[in-house]
Amino acid sequence: MVDKEKVDRYVRLLDLYGKLLGKTEYEVAQAYLYYGLSVIEIASQRGTSRQAVAKQLDSAVRKLEQIEENVGFLRFVDRIVDELPESERQRVMRILEEN
Incomplete structure (x- = not known):
């Protein structure tokens, strides 16, 4: 999972749905995706x-x-x-990231 776009997508998915995973899966995914730890470090x-x-x-x-x-x-x-004008898109993305 080195592809930055994939990692970004998985971070967003973990933000949305992470609590639906089992405890160990969530913790491992969190360590890898949020904190950038390698599989060996985890x-x-x-x-x-x-x-x-x-x-x-x-x-x-x-x-x-x-x-x-x-x-x-x-x-x-x-x-x-994607449908928003660029000026609004950045503002909305900031709000989404904060929450």
């Missing part, structure tokens, strides 16, 4: 294997994508923001 902190963390991260991302596919809130917000 495994070391959690006292588990790199493979276990990678599986939890992959599971979290798949669940977030599945929830978005079913709910579509991020897609809805993006469509609204």
Whole structure:
């Protein structure tokens, strides 16, 4: 998951739907996406294997994508923001980021 656009998308999905994940999946995704920790660093902190963390991260991302596919809130917000004039778009994005 090195692609910055994908990481940005997953951060937004985690912001919206993270509490719907299991506790471990949420914590691993949060450490990776919010705090920029590597899989090895997370495994070391959690006292588990790199493979276990990678599986939890992959599971979290798949669940977030599945929830978005079913709910579509991020897609809805993006469509609204895309329709705004540039001057308003930045203001709305700031509000969304604050909340």
